Amino acid sequence: MIQIFKDVRIDWLANRRGFIAVSVLLMLAGLASAIVRQATGGQAFNLGVDFKGGTVVTARFRQRPQDQAIRSALAAQNIRDAIVQPVTDKQDTVLIKVPLEGQTEEEVQGGRAKVRKALETFGPETKPQTHLEADPNAAFEIVGTDAVGAIAGAQLRNKAIAVTLAALVGILVYIALRFEWTYGAAAVIAVFHDVLVTLGFFSIFQWEVSLTVIAALLTLVGFSVNDTIVVFDRIRENRKLHRRDSLYKVTNDSINQTLSRTVITSGLVFLSVLAMVLFGGEVLRGFSLALLVGIVFGTYSSVAIASPIMVWWEQRIEAANRAAALSLNPPPKGSLQASAKASGRDPMVARAGKRSHGAGRI
Numbered sequence: 001m002i003q004i005f006k007d008v009r010i011d012w013l014a015n016r017r018g019f020i021a022v023s024v025l026l027m028l029a030g031l032a033s034a035i036v037r038q039a040t041g042g043q044a045f046n047l048g049v050d051f052k053g054g055t056v057v058t059a060r061f062r063q064r065p066q067d068q069a070i071r072s073a074l075a076a077q078n079i080r081d082a083i084v085q086p087v088t089d090k091q092d093t094v095l096i097k098v099p100l101e102g103q104t105e106e107e108v109q110g111g112r113a114k115v116r117k118a119l120e121t122f123g124p125e126t127k128p129q130t131h132l133e134a135d136p137n138a139a140f141e142i143v144g145t146d147a148v149g150a151i152a153g154a155q156l157r158n159k160a161i162a163v164t165l166a167a168l169v170g171i172l173v174y175i176a177l178r179f180e181w182t183y184g185a186a187a188v189i190a191v192f193h194d195v196l197v198t199l200g201f202f203s204i205f206q207w208e209v210s211l212t213v214i215a216a217l218l219t220l221v222g223f224s225v226n227d228t229i230v231v232f233d234r235i236r237e238n239r240k241l242h243r244r245d246s247l248y249k250v251t252n253d254s255i256n257q258t259l260s261r262t263v264i265t266s267g268l269v270f271l272s273v274l275a276m277v278l279f280g281g282e283v284l285r286g287f288s289l290a291l292l293v294g295i296v297f298g299t300y301s302s303v304a305i306a307s308p309i310m311v312w313w314e315q316r317i318e319a320a321n322r323a324a325a326l327s328l329n330p331p332p333k334g335s336l337q338a339s340a341k342a343s344g345r346d347p348m349v350a351r352a353g354k355r356s357h358g359a360g361r362i
Contacts, residue, residue, distance in 0.1 A: 004263055008256035012303060013248055013311060019304035023193055026297075030200015037203070045203055048210035048286075049083060049097040051157050055111030057096045058143040060132055064092050065122055071282060073118040074098075081208060085283060093143070112145045160214040167218060168192070171225050179232055182313045187228045190306035194224045194298045201293050208286050216290035223269070224298030227262060228306045234258050235307070247314055251307050266299040 034044035049056070067084045074082045074096070083097040098111045116125060123139020126132055132141045168188050175184035195217055202209055234254040242250060273295060276288035 004260040008259055010252070010256055012252055012255050013308055016304070016308035020308070023197065023301070023305060026197050026200060027193070030196065030203050033200065033203040045199070045209045046081070046206045048081070048208045049099050050211045051209065052099060053147070054097055054099040056146045057098065057112055057115045058093065058145070059096060059115070059119060059140055060093045060143050061122070061140045062092070062132060062138065064094065067094070067281065067283070070094065070096070073121045074115070077114050077118040079114055079118065083210075083283070112142065116142060156211065160211070164195070164214070164217060164221070167221050171221070175229065179236060182317065183232050183310055186306045186310035186313060187225055187232070189309055190228055190301040191221050191224050193301050193305050194220055194294055197297045198290055198294045202290070207289055210286050212284070212287040213290045216287045216294065219291065220294035220298055223295065224301060227266065227299060227302040230261065231255055231258050231302055231307060232310070247311055251311050255303055255307060262299060262302065266295060270295050
């Protein structure tokens, strides 16, 4: 395996409080943005047509303009957040999704009228009851108009949440069976962190949330968990190889040993997603932004969130087991302090050393 970093000795767990503080601040910032926007009469998230309803106009052109030209024409008619989506099997046809124009029949027709007026900047529309082929002077025709109501939007939103939660439950079960339940819980908490931070960015900057963003969040879940599992797998191997080392040291060593792999994998994916953000256009903007933020914080959480949580949880369980064992078989008074003084170590360090003897049981 290619090693960019060799003999790394960074004490990641020593900075765990700072890492967690940064994550908590980011999540609180996103939560505050959502609450303030909702309280002031706005929306916590800039939901797209897929979620809040709207009008979908299908238009066919004799010579189709560029998507950006269509968006500019729509913006000139005060149509904001419109989505222009090409039809892959029909090069001359586009779908124009206009938000908040699909609740009643009058609003549907109003949305159609706005789109028609915007498209007339490219030339006249076909005459009534006439197709584009039969009218040589026409530049476009509106093939159809559909509406996505609020009920459909709510159903899509609920299904998106259900799919995300189901994915997280599946990940928890898999990692609990593959490693231990503490590892699975730490990985799921880290994934929740990634999703919440990404959604916080979407609330703060009011980036549009569409079904492609939900697809990006599910992609992020898989990517983040994969990176976390690589670190956890190395921790498991090192706990078997170095039974005398404390879990604290084994975790730090494992993160440092997999650091090259993490940087190479995440760095290449980051560059690919960055290219989508810069050159992918409006259609891929929400998807690529969600992936960009998610990959950065997904990589960060694998090192700075999942591993410290796992170590903390394991230490709490070990302390509870030790307390239960001592309550059943209390040692002679002062024996722990005496042995610690004789070895020149602090009692907490002595406990950490004892913990490593059972480290291979996973």
